[in-house]
Amino acid sequence: MHLSLVCLAKPVLHGYFRSSCSWRVRIAFALKGIEYDQVPVHLIKDGGQQHTEQYQTLNPMQQVPAVEIDGITLSQSLAVIQYIDETRPGPPLLPADPKKRAQVRMISDIIASGIQPLQNLHVIQKMGTEKVQWAQHFIDRGFQALEPLLKQTAGKYCVGDEISMADICLVPQVYNAERFKVDVEQYPTIKRLNETLLEIEAFRVSDPSCQPDTPEDLRA
């Protein structure tokens, strides 16, 4: 009885409304139709709640997200998304074809390894007055690579005509680009995909503008 209760417990997402990596996980949950609870971790208040001893037991990298699910705790959004995909019914988040799966992972990793880590809060905080220029440099470098790749792989969405993990990564990264005043008009494929994806319910309900910890003045 106890065991089955553990298994049936709703997943808990420890995240932050404006964290692009938390947003990725929110989109995955929404696409799969999975109910979950959110525990806000304020990345600025009190010097950053991600640095508390309690939070470090959830994610020793002191970053969001951390997800409690099925009795384990996971960090790293792409690991979480692929775990959800491999254990939950609903629309697949990776295509069945191995070559397309590889393309989805390549695009996801260009964002998750090649762009986001270089413009995330911890790095930006170390850059002082150069922080906007630094973030713009790395987002532009990544988008300059993504644009020609997406031109080859995209159909309606990033890879073909099915929504995938690549789309889940793209939309929050474009949001970050806009926050750092990157000119997204330079990247017509990225811009078109982002606009298409933002029409979809799962992307809208998981948007930073409408989360439990979104401050009043930033609410849509």
Added chain:
Amino acid sequence: MHLSLVCLAKPVLHGYFRSSCSWRVRIAFALKGIEYDQVPVHLIKDGGQQHTEQYQTLNPMQQVPAVEIDGITLSQSLAVIQYIDETRPGPPLLPADPKKRAQVRMISDIIASGIQPLQNLHVIQKMGTEKVQWAQHFIDRGFQALEPLLKQTAGKYCVGDEISMADICLVPQVYNAERFKVDVEQYPTIKRLNETLLEIEAFRVSDPSCQPDTPEDLRA
């Protein structure tokens, strides 16, 4: 006939002997017993051969590795490794159990998204005289997170007793740590796993000390 020739062609790895991400792919090929050709891309000579127009068609991120395989070109080492795993026989590089798979991906991503991108050549080149201190900071931060996680997940290897993608990521990252004079003694689990893994043939033959482009004075 033409198509089958394409499929049977050996994969081509465009990499650099000392690149940790290239080394990851070399380990995966070796573990699977896959023959491949190497085309060296010198990251320093001529201002960096990864910046040539020709190379950018292989990897617009202007980084190594890029892999030509089965008629497609892939970049991002974890996408390549998982593609190999999903299309080739031989020992699996991810466990069958979904929770263990997630732990393998989490550990791999802590390295591939949380550590390596912050100490790679392009970033370090921007840091000038602070480059060693910067690299040490991010490697230590990552290892401080990995050590307690690996204590929980490791058996003989990073996750349980089977070699996985997490091990493939760990060894090249420890090599980078040593290059940047990080004190690996502080991380007994990481140190123990690295030593165990370096005994394995697939890790040894793919080592930076014995690649086609390894300079004479760095050869083992």
